[in-house]
Each structure stands twice: as C-alpha cells, then as structure tokens.
Amino acid sequence: MLKWKFFIVLKFVAIVRMASAKNCSTNKPPKVLIAEPSTPRSGISYLKEHGCQVIELEKATEDEVLKHIAEVDALLLAPPLKLTNKILDAAGCNMKTVATVSAGYNHIDIDELRKRGIKLGNTPRVLDAAVADHAVMLALAAARRLHEGRLKIENNEWKSDYQWMLGQDICNSTVGIIGLGNIGQAIAKRMKGFDIKQILYTGHREKPEGKELGAKFVSLDTLARDSDFVIISVPLTKETEGMCNEEFFSKMKKTSVFVNISRGQVVDQPALIKALKTNSIFAAGLDVMTPEPLPPDHEMLKLPNLVLTPHIGSATTNTRNEMSLLAAKNILKGLAGEEMIYPVV
Template identity: 65%
Template structure:
C-alpha cells in the first residue's frame, strides 16, 4: 500500500515532527520556506505541514492537486491561510492552539514590564554615555495597582491575566465578541473597546488577526488612550496601523510600546519604529522556546496523521 505523501514546508521544523510522520508517511522536504520552493515540491502530495508565513492559497492548493485534503499549520493563528478556500475544497485544517499559550503570555509580561520601565531607552543611555543618575531620572510606570486591558481573552489572554495577578494589578478589563465565563472566573470586567482603551494603563493585544481586527488600533483608538498608557502587541502586526502607532509614540499620546509583532516581518532596521527610544521590539519570539516549538511540531504532525486517517484532528479549524 502506498504511503501518503506529506510536504514539510520548512527545513527547520523540529525533528520530532519528522520522526512521527516518517513512521507512516513519505516525507518530502523543501530546501527552504519560500513560496517558490513550496510550489516546486507540492505536486501530488496528500498533506501539507505548514510552517511558514507564506500564504496558503488557491495557487498552492491547485499545485498540490485534488487529492490533497489535509493541512496542519504549526501556528495558532491562521491569518496566513485562505480558510474559506480550504473549506470550499473539503480540506481539513488543524492548528496548534493551546500549546503556545504559556510561552506567548510570558513574552507579553516581558514586554509590558520592559516598555513600562523604559528598558530600551535605558540601554540607549548607557550606549551613548548619558547615564546621569538622579531621583527623578528615567522614571517608569508601575504595574502594581494599575488597570490592565486585554483585547481578546482567549487562551493566551487568560494566561496573561493569571501571570499578572502576581503583580498586584488593581483591575483587569477585557473586550471581545462577548462576555466569557472565564473572564468572570478570573475577576475580569467585560467592557467595550472604547472603555478599555480609555481606562487602561496597560493595553495588551492578544486577539487573532481577522478582517474585523485588521488595523483596529488606529489614530482614533490611540487618541483615546491615556498619555501614560503602555501598549503591548503579541497578536499580529496588521492589527495595528503602524504609522498611527509611530505618531502616537512620537507625539506623547501614549507612554511606550512593547511589540513582538510588526509590519513587515522582518522589520527593516531603518524603519521608523526601530528608531524610537520608547519602544521595546523583539523579532516575533512569542512561541520561541525549545519545549514549545517541539510541542507545536508534535501536535501538527499528529493532526496531519489524524486527518489522513479520516479522524477528527486534535485541534481542528475546519
């Protein structure tokens, strides 16, 4: 019996995924994660192990062929995948929701603290030999007693709240499509986006990128935030109008920002965002721990095997 073919779209996928799939499948490897490399190898495969920011769309599905009915993406977000097109073709899709919650929540806390305590700006003072200690020098913002607003109280948002409770936060607000029982259990208050941005000292974005949330944080929203507010984004860069964010940071409309995601990625070093002292930037490291990436790779492989076997995936999207 012929073994199903699985295309691994990134040579740096953790080895655990190859080990799992090679027991039952013919594993095909791309030379890199580029679109050209994927298209070169896609023809005739039965499943795609999607581990790239490249768009999975009709062109790649056509290249793979009608027998390709299973996709596992090594990500929680699926904004880089044409989900309606997959549904139209009856292709199963599974993601890695859940297993990266803790690692991403850790990064959110790191960025909130780093931005509020002027981490990048402090480093610049040392590099420029401008360290001039004084009782009112380089004062930051306290998280203790503050109001923290979470935009998107999913698994990651809930993990962020659980961590920040240890910092004696005064109040947690959250917004989304609807009030959640998990929010009540965590002692959070459900509010509108307008109320959240007006009242929060820290605004942390952990919602998925959709047509509804794209460019949600714009000039109007930043204009409603406190001038002392700290903005943190661990979602996707396109949730934010980045030019509007730069204007808000340069104009003192908000105090600081901590970003794990931005537009474009990789961010050019001469980008205006990279020149601002009141921004802490890290290069999309949310899930970048060894244990987390291994767990993501393993879950993706298991989702693919279940999809190929006609079973429901462990974490199905469609």
C-alpha cells in the same frame, strides 16, 4: 461483435482503474510535504515513525512547494509562507490534509480550503504560556524603559538623579486585555501576580472565564480610556485589522503602555508611531509589526520608548517542539479521516 465490444469496455475500465490507482493510491505510505525547513524534528520524526514518507524542502517558497505538491497526501507549513490558490490548484487529488505550525492562520484562505474539502489543523494552546510570558516581559520592559535605558548607557548619558528615567508601575494598575482567549487568559493569570488593581477585557461577548479571573467586561472605548496597560491578543480578521488606530490611541492615558503579541496588522502602525513620538502614550512593546522582517532603517527602531522583538513570542525550545508534534498529529488524524486535535476547517 458483441463479445468484441464487451472486451473493449472491460479493457477501458481496467485502464481507468489503473490510472486511478496510479494517481490516487491509498495503499502506499502517505507522503507529507514539510514546507518549512526549520520545522523541529519532533514532528517530522513522529510522522516517519507512523509510516509516512516525508519530503523536506530546503527553501520555504511557493516555487519549491509547487515542485512537489502534486505528489503528496498532506502539507505541513508555517507562516510566513502563504497557502495560495496556485498551490491548491497544483495539488493532486490525494492532497486533502494541511497542518500549520502556528496558532494563527491568516496565511491561509480558509474559505478556499472549505470549498475544496481540504482539512486544516493549527497548533493553539501549546504556545499559550510562552506567548503570555513574552507579553508580560514586553509590558515590563516598556513600562520600565528598558530600551531607552540601554541607549543611555551606550551614549554615556547615565545620570545620578532621583527624577531620572522614571517608569510606570504594574502594581495597583488597571490591565486591559483585548481578546480574552486562551493566550489572553494566560496573560491575565500572570498579571494578577503583580498585585494589579483590576483586569478589563473586551471582545464579542462576556465570558465565564472572565468572571473566574475576576475580570470586568467593557467596551473597547472604556478599555482604552481606563487601562494603564493595553495588551492585544486577538486573531487577525477583517474585523480586527487596524482596530487600534489613531482614534483608539487618542483615548489612551498619556501614562499608558501598549503591547501587541497578536499580529502587526491589528495596529494602524503610523498611528502608533505618532502616539509614541508625541508622547500621547508612555511606551509600547511589540513582538509583531508590519512588515516582517522589519527593515533595519525603519523609523520604529529610532523610537526610544518602543521595545521591539522579532516575532518570537512562542520561540522556546519546548514550545516549538510541542507545536511541531501537534501539527504532525493533526496530519495523521486528517489522513485517517478523523477529526484533528485542533481543527480549523
């Protein structure tokens, strides 16, 4: 009788182990789900070269992710796809590694990943130069009325007048940068090449990098009041959401230019539209807005003193290839139980 019971126990243990091996095997090549179909091949090839089995989706939708998430060890995604609780609930026990092909991660619930013990890595730094270049381009385009000038040509309104289409100078100007992180610092370095008068910046605290750049740490109010160019370079958080509101724009100079290359939600968009319509500020340049994509009949497209680009700050071939490769390296580090190159969680 005892032998029979012992045999049953052994059989039960064997069944449990087989189920465990079937569901959470670590001997098979790790599976990685590529949720963004347009992910550059550099990262995908790197994963394959390092022994990963890659599953590529045709559409970046929650429903498509849900079809495969239970069978993979890692997820590579990119905004605007959100990593929802529904996806996390459907994920199998192997899915402990996530990488986003972006510097920002407001499309991911960080606290939820932390609770579930899932690692997350992002791709900062490799896009700093491209985004900083784009910020300077927007500042110049807005200051020199690029969009408005094109409209004048199209509408046959070209004039020969020394007082026609006068813009604002960057030379001898005061440039205010909200958020002197890596991208903010890259912007500051580029702006110094235009013989500006000074750089102001604001944030949680004064930074050693600010002193190295010769930048002055000031309050947000002072920056808004004294800057000829205001450039937003902060992550989207509960603290920064809507920080550039009607009160903020009312403090800016009427000759000032506003630039946003961070996230659209950092700006109270109706307040910005009002400031541009009433000429409370001179002009603005935006690479980010709400919603995205912007509807073709949106009122912002009718503003002559607003330069818009469709969230392409990091959109250069080399930058996107590097972002994809870095995301792949983050995944391999996570799968190996090592700290990611750029860990978020």
